[in-house]
Amino acid sequence: MKTNNEALRDVLPREIPEKPSLTECLQAASDTKQLLMQKDVLEAVPDLLREHYDARQAILIADENTFAAAGKTLQSVLEASGFPSTGVYVFPGVPRLHAEYRRVQTIEAYIKSRPDYRRSVPISVGAGTVNDLVKRAAGELGLPYLSVPTAASVDGYTSYGAALLADGFKQTFPCGAPRVLAADPELLRRAPAYLSSSGFGDLAGKIIAGTDWIIAAFAGALGAPGTEPIDPLAWAMTQRGLLDTLRQAVDAVRGDGGAVQSLFEGLAVTGFAMQYLKSSRPVSGCEHLWSHIWEMEDLSVDGAPVTHGHKVAMGALAAGAFTELLFASPIPPSPAPSWRRPTQAEREAEVRASFRGLGQAVTDAAVKTAEEKRLDASQGNALACALRDNWKTIRENVLEKLVPYDKLLELMRQGGCPCHPAEINLSRNRIIAAARQAQMIRNRYTVLDLAWDLGVFEAILAKLETHDRYI
Numbered sequence: 001m002k003t004n005n006e007a008l009r010d011v012l013p014r015e016i017p018e019k020p021s022l023t024e025c026l027q028a029a030s031d032t033k034q035l036l037m038q039k040d041v042l043e044a045v046p047d048l049l050r051e052h053y054d055a056r057q058a059i060l061i062a063d064e065n066t067f068a069a070a071g072k073t074l075q076s077v078l079e080a081s082g083f084p085s086t087g088v089y090v091f092p093g094v095p096r097l098h099a100e101y102r103r104v105q106t107i108e109a110y111i112k113s114r115p116d117y118r119r120s121v122p123i124s125v126g127a128g129t130v131n132d133l134v135k136r137a138a139g140e141l142g143l144p145y146l147s148v149p150t151a152a153s154v155d156g157y158t159s160y161g162a163a164l165l166a167d168g169f170k171q172t173f174p175c176g177a178p179r180v181l182a183a184d185p186e187l188l189r190r191a192p193a194y195l196s197s198s199g200f201g202d203l204a205g206k207i208i209a210g211t212d213w214i215i216a217a218f219a220g221a222l223g224a225p226g227t228e229p230i231d232p233l234a235w236a237m238t239q240r241g242l243l244d245t246l247r248q249a250v251d252a253v254r255g256d257g258g259a260v261q262s263l264f265e266g267l268a269v270t271g272f273a274m275q276y277l278k279s280s281r282p283v284s285g286c287e288h289l290w291s292h293i294w295e296m297e298d299l300s301v302d303g304a305p306v307t308h309g310h311k312v313a314m315g316a317l318a319a320g321a322f323t324e325l326l327f328a329s330p331i332p333p334s335p336a337p338s339w340r341r342p343t344q345a346e347r348e349a350e351v352r353a354s355f356r357g358l359g360q361a362v363t364d365a366a367v368k369t370a371e372e373k374r375l376d377a378s379q380g381n382a383l384a385c386a387l388r389d390n391w392k393t394i395r396e397n398v399l400e401k402l403v404p405y406d407k408l409l410e411l412m413r414q415g416g417c418p419c420h421p422a423e424i425n426l427s428r429n430r431i432i433a434a435a436r437q438a439q440m441i442r443n444r445y446t447v448l449d450l451a452w453d454l455g456v457f458e459a460i461l462a463k464l465e466t467h468d469r470y471i
Helices: 022-028 041-052 064-081 101-113 128-141 185-189 193-204 206-221 232-239 242-254 257-277 286-296 308-326 344-354 360-372 377-389 391-401 405-414 428-438 447-454 457-466
Strands: 034-037 057-063 085-091 120-126 146-149 162-166 169-173 180-183
Touching: 022 034, 022 232, 022 257, 034 041, 034 257, 041 064, 041 146, 041 180, 057 064, 057 101, 057 128, 064 085, 064 120, 064 146, 085 101, 101 120, 101 128, 101 162, 120 128, 128 146, 128 162, 162 286, 169 286, 169 360, 180 185, 185 257, 193 206, 193 242, 193 257, 193 308, 193 405, 206 232, 206 242, 206 286, 206 308, 206 377, 206 391, 206 447, 232 257, 242 257, 242 405, 286 308, 286 428, 286 447, 308 405, 308 428, 308 447, 308 457, 344 360, 344 428, 377 391, 377 447, 428 457, 447 457
Parallel strands: 034 180, 057 085, 057 120, 120 146, 146 180
Antiparallel strands: 162 169
């Protein structure tokens, strides 16, 4: 096991490419062949279908809101062009649709009920939830699909995989991205403001994904599980120019056309990075784990579920504060004298207690994941020693990338994101509790795992709870 700064000199890539263009990012993608973004793009969908698909009929899936915004027009365009829709499935607009696996099964059953469905192209007309449901359904049926985004709200339009609730547990199901996206800037601009601010929060969360990837790269070199080395191209696609893109997109929430386009393109590029790497590591750190906990808890305000991006925004603020507190001192933190790594039985008891209210299936899944990432006492102590020996190098690289909390907070505020827990029906105590759960649900190394391996996880949470300047 490496124990000195010199041994880690090659952990980070020596050369990172310049920020690739949107075209270059698309070329790196494995599934998507074209992203057409232009006014009245729905008129071009028949030609896109003929150019990129073997099928000669389409099946539209939307909800009542997105069908009214774009689906009805698209249905008319297809029928007038001689490319008929053999079916239209519309989910209710109220209550708001959830990204649940059972909805995938509903879509699959509907597609299979249509005549000659194997020669059909599923078309997702909607925002992130509709897209993820169609993506997974099409993937299970082996059908390439087309996406018509109706809001610049998520990076999932172009991503590999679909994030869905299955038996109450949030997980990413593998499935290919759309072969073609047809996006109308005016349609995106007219989307409800909360969807644009949600997209801004999702994109801003990539700041934490970046610092967590740096942490994971170092921890992996020192023997930690759940890590991936930094890929230079994926890093360039997701992190180069990220702050500039966010500054260009802050007015998306106010319906500014240029800001909405910058936001959508920024989100699309991060999705292309996931296609290229077949992993969400470049764009998803512990800020998404916080979000996943609240999604499993069905976090809502006045009966309406909080959007994915707004949960990510709050998770990013919590993660930014946690990271800032952990790396506050140039001296590596040490655990309390009484701290020791829990045994397997003790860890299982901790996990079960944390997830008791979410049902047996969720609890069992969390126990399984926590066990996969658990190190025994000997391995854990060796890792902790190596992390402390290399603290200076790790700290310098993380702080070079980390956006200071006050600046991150102001950026979120400008982008229209919730910046106080109460805005999305949270409290400081609930954020602290979610941090404990977030550390347990995925074998992906983040700053939460770093603090846990160092034996200072609870100490950092205590500081987070008492510092008034944070969340």
